Amino acid sequence: xxxxxxxxxxxxxxxxxxxxxxxxxxxxxxxxxxxxxxxxxxxxxxxxxxxxxxxxxxxxxxxxxxxxxxxxxxxxxxxxxxxxxxxxxxxxxxxxxxxxxxxxxxxxxxxxxxxxxxxxxxxxxxxxxxxxxxxxxxxxxxxxxxxxxxxxxxxxxxxxxxxxxxxxxxxxxxxxxxxxxxxxxxxxxxxxxxxxxxxxxxxxxxxxxxxxxxxxxxxxxxxxxxxxxxxxxxxxxxxxxxxxxxxxxxxxxxxxxxxxxxxxxxxxxxxxxxxxxxxxxxxxxxxxxxxxxxxxxxxxxxxxxxxxxxxxxxxxxxxxxxxxxxxxxxxxxxxxxxxxxxxxxxxxxxxxxxxxxxxxxxxxxxxxxxxxxxxxxxxxxxxxxxxxxxxxxxxxxxxxxxxxxxxxxxxxxxxxxxxxxxxxxxxxxxxxxxxxxxxxxxxxxxxxxxxxxxxxxxxxxxxxxxxxxxxxxxxxxxxxxxxxxxxxxxxxx
Numbered sequence: 001x002x003x004x005x006x007x008x009x010x011x012x013x014x015x016x017x018x019x020x021x022x023x024x025x026x027x028x029x030x031x032x033x034x035x036x037x038x039x040x041x042x043x044x045x046x047x048x049x050x051x052x053x054x055x056x057x058x059x060x061x062x063x064x065x066x067x068x069x070x071x072x073x074x075x076x077x078x079x080x081x082x083x084x085x086x087x088x089x090x091x092x093x094x095x096x097x098x099x100x101x102x103x104x105x106x107x108x109x110x111x112x113x114x115x116x117x118x119x120x121x122x123x124x125x126x127x128x129x130x131x132x133x134x135x136x137x138x139x140x141x142x143x144x145x146x147x148x149x150x151x152x153x154x155x156x157x158x159x160x161x162x163x164x165x166x167x168x169x170x171x172x173x174x175x176x177x178x179x180x181x182x183x184x185x186x187x188x189x190x191x192x193x194x195x196x197x198x199x200x201x202x203x204x205x206x207x208x209x210x211x212x213x214x215x216x217x218x219x220x221x222x223x224x225x226x227x228x229x230x231x232x233x234x235x236x237x238x239x240x241x242x243x244x245x246x247x248x249x250x251x252x253x254x255x256x257x258x259x260x261x262x263x264x265x266x267x268x269x270x271x272x273x274x275x276x277x278x279x280x281x282x283x284x285x286x287x288x289x290x291x292x293x294x295x296x297x298x299x300x301x302x303x304x305x306x307x308x309x310x311x312x313x314x315x316x317x318x319x320x321x322x323x324x325x326x327x328x329x330x331x332x333x334x335x336x337x338x339x340x341x342x343x344x345x346x347x348x349x350x351x352x353x354x355x356x357x358x359x360x361x362x363x364x365x366x367x368x369x370x371x372x373x374x375x376x377x378x379x380x381x382x383x384x385x386x387x388x389x390x391x392x393x394x395x396x397x398x399x400x401x402x403x404x405x406x407x408x409x410x411x412x413x414x415x416x417x418x419x420x421x422x423x424x425x426x427x428x429x430x431x432x433x434x435x436x437x438x439x440x441x442x443x444x445x446x447x448x449x450x451x452x453x454x455x456x457x458x459x460x461x462x463x464x465x466x467x468x469x470x471x472x473x474x475x476x477x478x479x480x481x482x483x484x485x486x487x488x489x490x491x492x493x
Contacts, residue, residue: 014142029056031321031337032154040123055114073206096184133290150344157282157322166252185274193220197279366425371417405458
């Protein structure tokens, strides 16, 4: 069989790609991009196949556009609330088309990094088309057959849409279609109180939209610490979001212009809206991929089942990113994509570790968490130390003290988890995540000089408190008492 990649890497047609490859990667999101670049850097003949847009969900409909929108919302909120710092700002207006143009500009600025030409420059051959497995070591694109030694499935996920009466008659927005908005809706219904729902609900409220957020659980951000959830709930309410928990949408009725309607809720009330955003989670994108022909097993939830080396039930095929049941974040997708490619190309069995995977919800305040949750700590015999942000000098100076930093510590004094609520929580979390992954003790963290004043002071001071608590116990406490008594005797001579 021919080897299409025997020459230099390039953008190929399906006919040109036909032949045999060392590694075929399906999907050009974060996992697929990193997997293909990693494989090429290791000398493998690598083909990356993408059916739609290079860059995936994060670039086009996730991380990048949402953070650009949040930046605009933050600017509007800061101007409107500047009086709390003694600054009076009048006449704040939001030009929503310009806001969305800035969102698209951010995407366009980053997009070239993930473009086919950039991949070719890294030694990756690229093919645009829809791939389908036809056997354990074969696939087809536009009727042309390819053979692979190994493959990585990185097709990502797609948003879950409402399954209630009337939903099919409404163009309900998801995080994929939200960015097509050209006009700011006067009223917006957000269904789902997870990170996406909370981030976009708060941003749109700060941009002037009347937002109702409906969440089926007893509290928003259910994966986070209950105290963090309460703080974000209160922040959303202060920004004008009508938060309804323990509530579901039971039916939808279209009304008037395209996208407008009325939601009938489980509490017996109705909410009229100009547009509705469904933020109900995501499902693995495996439709039409020929999973059964490839001999790849799915989990009961429809994800591609993988072991700790990211191998599927077909030993020739691995998977990474949102298509698997592992934590669905851009940073994990890229990291695990690299692991999958390295294992495939070099025949290794490197495993993935999800014990210290950080996550951040970019509301205001931000919520960051990693490792063991405070709610689970005591049941595991772990210690919890919390520093409230009204004791953090930088938070006081910024007049933004709603938040806290909590550390989870094991019996050997090592960091095992953290929850951070406040401005720049994501940045603060980086140091703690490194400490957890490296098995660093709170004493080591406490003895490291930190810049002052920063929000990282909260984690540092929590570590100092934890380290000081240990000075009176065990062998350390006995040693300190011995040295103190010995010094006192010498001083008395």
